[in-house]
Amino acid sequence: MDFADFDNRHYPTVSVRQGYRKWVSTYDDSVYDEMDLDLLAKIKKIYWTKMAKAVDLACGTGRTGAWLKRQGIRELDGIDITPEMMDNAKEKKIYRQLVHGDIRNTKFADNTYDLAVCSLANEHIPSLDPLYKEADRIVVKNGYFVIVGYHPFFLLNGIPTHFNDEEGKSISIHSYIHLMSDHVQAAFKNSWQLQEMYERIVDQEWLKKKPQWEIYCNKPISFIFVWQKK
Numbered sequence: 574m575d576f577a578d579f580d581n582r583h584y585p586t587v588s589v590r591q592g593y594r595k596w597v598s599t600y601d602d603s604v605y606d607e608m609d610l611d612l613l614a615k616i617k618k619i620y621w622t623k624m625a626k627a628v629d630l631a632c633g634t635g636r637t638g639a640w641l642k643r644q645g646i647r648e649l650d651g652i653d654i655t656p657e658m659m660d661n662a663k664e665k666k667i668y669r670q671l672v673h674g675d676i677r678n679t680k681f682a683d684n685t686y687d688l689a690v691c692s693l694a695n696e697h698i699p700s701l702d703p704l705y706k707e708a709d710r711i712v713v714k715n716g717y718f719v720i721v722g723y724h725p726f727f728l729l730n731g732i733p734t735h736f737n738d739e740e741g742k743s744i745s746i747h748s749y750i751h752l753m754s755d756h757v758q759a760a761f762k763n764s765w766q767l768q769e770m771y772e773r774i775v776d777q778e779w780l781k782k783k784p785q786w787e788i789y790c791n792k793p794i795s796f797i798f799v800w801q802k803k
């Protein structure tokens with residue numbers, strides 16, 4: 574579903590490339606680690622140091638990649654569609670190779686990675702099938718696909734992925750809504766079996782950083798699926 578049908582904020586909406594090109598200068602400081610890194614830290618089934626080769630799908634500025642490297646991943650590749658985000662990722666010097674391209678059609682070789690991670694990007698693609706299929710193609714048998722996302726609860730309630738520009742004006746980035754069952758259907762069409770799933774709610778820890786979010790207390794803000802290729 575296109576987010577536009579649910580939009581309650583009516584901020585000006587820009588494409589992914591335009592949006593992230595503008596957001597890049599403040600991106601790392603404005604995205605809370607509670608959104609995705611806390612969820613990644615909950616994973617029990619993946620032994621990070623055993624993941625010799627991993628790929629960061631929609632790596633952006635390398636926030637997620639930096640966390641993965643800290644867990645002991647040896648060889649990490651990254652791909653993103655916004656060159657300006659990738660420039661920041663390059664500066665972090667954590668990727669073996671960084672490729673400019675689309676996560677639905679990566680050009681990475683078949684059966685290459687022990688692990689593929691896609692954090693906070695799936696709401697920007699209209700259908701999940703091509704992403705789950707591409708991850709299936711590039712991950713080895715028994716390898717993992719971890720997908721972290723902005724929770725559809727917030728999108729269904731009309732709150733888009735957005736940022737503030739230099740003048741403090743809120744800008745939305747074009748998004749789509751995928752229900753949890755859409756993820757399950759896309760995964761099952763391919764070779765993925767569910768291993769773990771968690772949701773993050775807006776809790777007291779979150780509210781300490783963002784007290785103005787009291788109205789969203791206990792609402793789910795993000796989710797994580799851990800899939801294994803069978």
Ligand SMILES: C[S@@+](CC[C@H](N)C(=O)[O-])C[C@H]1O[C@@H](n2cnc3c(N)ncnc32)[C@H](O)[C@@H]1O
Binds near residue numbers: 590630653676
């Ligand atoms: C919210 S950022 C997430 C970046 C990083 N994974 C993180 O968690 O900080 C979303 C990123 O997805 C990228 N993106 C969106 N759609 C994409 C696509 N179809 N192919 C590749 N990158 C995409 C954007 O360019 C942007 O860098």
